[in-house]
Amino acid sequence: MTFMKTISFLAIAGLLSACEGGGGRVKTDKTQDYGFRSHHLSTMTAGIWVDPNGCDHWIIDDGVEGYMSERLDPYGKPVCSDAAPPNTVIGPFQGTSTIGDLL
Amino acid sequence: MKQHAKFARKTVTAAAAVSVILGIFSANAALAQDGLFGRLFDNDRNTKGERYVPTVWVDPDGCEHWAMDDGFEGYMSPHVNRQGIPVCHRQNVCGVMNTDQYFATNSYKLSAGGRQNLANFFQSANSRAYIIAGHTDSRASDEYNMRLSYNRANAVAAVASAVGAKVIDVRGYGERMPKAANNSAAGMSANRRVEIICIR
Numbered sequence: 001m002t003f004m005k006t007i008s009f010l011a012i013a014g015l016l017s018a019c020e021g022g023g024g025r026v027k028t029d030k031t032q033d034y035g036f037r038s039h040h041l042s043t044m045t046a047g048i049w050v051d052p053n054g055c056d057h058w059i060i061d062d063g064v065e066g067y068m069s070e071r072l073d074p075y076g077k078p079v080c081s082d083a084a085p086p087n088t089v090i091g092p093f094q095g096t097s098t099i100g101d102l103l
Numbered sequence: 104m105k106q107h108a109k110f111a112r113k114t115v116t117a118a119a120a121v122s123v124i125l126g127i128f129s130a131n132a133a134l135a136q137d138g139l140f141g142r143l144f145d146n147d148r149n150t151k152g153e154r155y156v157p158t159v160w161v162d163p164d165g166c167e168h169w170a171m172d173d174g175f176e177g178y179m180s181p182h183v184n185r186q187g188i189p190v191c192h193r194q195n196v197c198g199v200m201n202t203d204q205y206f207a208t209n210s211y212k213l214s215a216g217g218r219q220n221l222a223n224f225f226q227s228a229n230s231r232a233y234i235i236a237g238h239t240d241s242r243a244s245d246e247y248n249m250r251l252s253y254n255r256a257n258a259v260a261a262v263a264s265a266v267g268a269k270v271i272d273v274r275g276y277g278e279r280m281p282k283a284a285n286n287s288a289a290g291m292s293a294n295r296r297v298e299i300i301c302i303r
Contacts (some may be wrong), residue, residue, distance in 0.1 A: 030155060030156060030169075030172055030173060031156070031158030031171070031172070032169035032172065033155070033172050034174075040158065040162055041158050041162065041170040041171075041172055042158060042160055042170075042291075044160060044170075046162060046163065056165075058162050058168070058179075060177075060179075062172075063175055064175055065172055065174055065175070065176060065177025067160075067170060067177045067179040068163070068177070068179060069160075069168045069179040069181050070166065071162065071182055072166065072181055072183070073189075073195070073234055073272075073300055073302075074188070074189065074191065074194065074195055074300060075182055075188065075236070075274075075276075075280070076186075076187040076188050076198060077191055077272070079234075079271075079302060080271060080272075081231065081232045081271050081302045082232065082269070083231070084139045084184060085205060086260065092158070100211050
């Protein structure tokens with residue numbers, strides 16, 4: 001009887017995990033970060049990463065996620081502004097996170 | 104009798120295991136649109152395209168980027184129109200010189216007063232770096248206008264450099280990037296310009 005109970009429990013747990021999505025929250029909204037400090041992505045602060053050619057990219061360390069996107073001038077050309085030496089990063093790209101970045 | 108019981112127990116175990124596994128699989132299939140491992144089981148939907156709706160992140164220059172957070176991964180790309188021009192909320196062109204006030208027709212030699220105005224501008228604009236872009240109206244040949252606009256942009260850049268401003272690029276777009284229609288005197292006048300883009 002205990003055996004059957006265990007089996008039933010496992011089966012129900014398996015089905016319930018369905019409702020929970022297994023990995024936690026079901027992520028249909030890509031515009032939010034549901035981490036320890038949930039926030040809308042539009043609120044992120046960026047620094048500048050200078051690529052090996054000397055051109056600027058916006059860089060954001062949003063905790064688990066990292067983001068990078070080109071800095072473009074009004075004509076769509078890369079901005080290579082000598083903000084810093086190539087292969088370096090400047091500015092508040094790790095935001096104001098209180099979570100230490102171990103990665 | 105004992106053997107029967109053993110067999111029955113084995114069958115129950117197997118059935119239970121299958122139901123657990125099926126439960127997890129079907130769960131994932133049902134939630135496959137976004138679950139961590141969901142997409143592995145969701146071949147159907149992939150052929151139709153999975154829904155990935157981005158939000159907009161605005162960079163410090165005021166320009167838009169597409170951003171998506173997939174749970175653990177983050178994605179970002181500049182928002183440009185189909186011509187490759189970034190979509191921005193404000194202009195980073197911090198100075199537009201109407202070239203009529205600085206150059207004689209067909210000339211790229213700055214007037215003395217124009218030179219002084221520009222020197223004052225670069226000394227007070229307070230930007231880290233500048234991009235200088237020259238433009239003309241649509242009269243004369245494309246080739247001639249490309250050269251004239253570049254020469255004028257270079258003349259402006261020389262003043263910037265002389266007062267210690269950092270110029271990171273100088274370009275001539277000729278008549279190819281009009282700001283107004285070239286079918287009126289006012290439109291053509293607006294197109295004869297040198298733009299100073301401020302990089303902060």
